[in-house]
Amino acid sequence: MSLCGKSFQSCRLCQSFESGIFSDLPEKDLKLLEQCKTANHYKRKQVIFYEGNPVVGLYCIQSGKVKLYKTSGGGKQQILKIAQEGDILGHSALFTETPHMATAEVMEEANICFLDKTRFILVLQTNPSVSLKLLGQLSRELNRAEEQVLDLAYKSVRVRLVEFLLTLKQNFGVYEQGVYRLQISLSREELAQAIGTTVETVVRLLTEFRTEGLIEVEKKSIAIREPEKLLEFIEAPY
Amino acid sequence: MSLCGKSFQSCRLCQSFESGIFSDLPEKDLKLLEQCKTANHYKRKQVIFYEGNPVVGLYCIQSGKVKLYKTSGGGKQQILKIAQEGDILGHSALFTETPHMATAEVMEEANICFLDKTRFILVLQTNPSVSLKLLGQLSRELNRAEEQVLDLAYKSVRVRLVEFLLTLKQNFGVYEQGVYRLQISLSREELAQAIGTTVETVVRLLTEFRTEGLIEVEKKSIAIREPEKLLEFIEAPY
DNA sequence: CGCTATTTTGACCACGTTCAACCGCTGTGG
């Protein structure tokens, strides 16, 4: 269990290393990493860590999809991010003395590597380049969160849903038979939690978009017919 | 102008160093910093950098108050943070290849030190501890932004205003004559931009709080009479 | 096949925005 082993590919081939924060790590440190990480398999609905849990290390997603969300006093949840292969989890609580700031729950079967906190910090201290990469990553996430603040403050629910559908197309869209099919299964509730509204409103807007011929909806599978027209939708009314 | 010089205190005494990211920098690196930074004076309404500007370095606030805000398509502004002495500015765009993600505008006369980008990154590369501090800082900011997302998504304007007033009390409140006077002057518009609402709504809520005896309002000066009662206000209705 | 969870639809209502007018203060030019 403590080595990458059989069913899991080597770190070298993992997205987190190819394009991610470890990309230009020297060979010897890479070897060190490969030796001290553990790989786990998670099923749908499994929780990797809860908001409030103590922080024990860093998670790298090798495959699968994971949603990160915060829970408010009233029990409502706000989805902050949908992470997939190559993304890392838990990094934002590693450097504060605080527990995890959000819950990470698996949406699609996932293989996830775990790296011990102290070992990871050791790597950081000996490889400034990793720190810089991580600083860049956190900065981008901060920017994204601040953009979301702006959206919630000033944009209508309709516009927020359109924008969210388009980012889903960006991240999970596959072009087939004239439409961009979203290779991700989200419940209406999850859609609502992602854009900060209620289930009912999401349903109404989706049926509206569907009857306008902008999207196709079949159970949980959504496909985007006219990305340009969706865009027009949001340009007129700020 | 290129040295700390006369009117400005030494880096060693600055809040950014005492409790901030440079706190445990070795003596020699501290000296290096002191030599290559420049100190500037800014007046109210002056803009330190605009959203979209290229990033040239890091700013440390020695004194004064600075608001950080984003501007949306429709020209509306969302205040993300009110920074004061000891806070740093521009750090979140230093590690991405992107321009500044927000505008920094002076609210109260400020003395601000500037540190060249390449020199700062040099310091980072030679002092892992600074990187770790900065990672912690960015993480906390990310968490704060995500909390704000949660607030905007699920809390009423009334609750958001109460919470904002209480954080203002936290950061700028001085207890005198039985009230917590906020040592910061915000226009109604700025209050609105901070909590994501309109000027009119802010006015109405403030007069409501005032007639309830919870706060005192005299022009731009606000004082909080009953922080506990304000808290009660937001516990009942989620 | 029955039971629960999710989705959908409808009716209603409230919070908060929008628009408009007005007030008080300040700075500016005649």
Next chain:
DNA sequence: CCACAGCGGTTGAACGTGGTCAAAATAGCG
């Protein structure tokens, strides 16, 4: 020195988006 424009703040009235509640339809699941 006053008139006036301009800006920030305040108030009122009307509207609309989107949330809430209830109930039916459908899907998912043991």
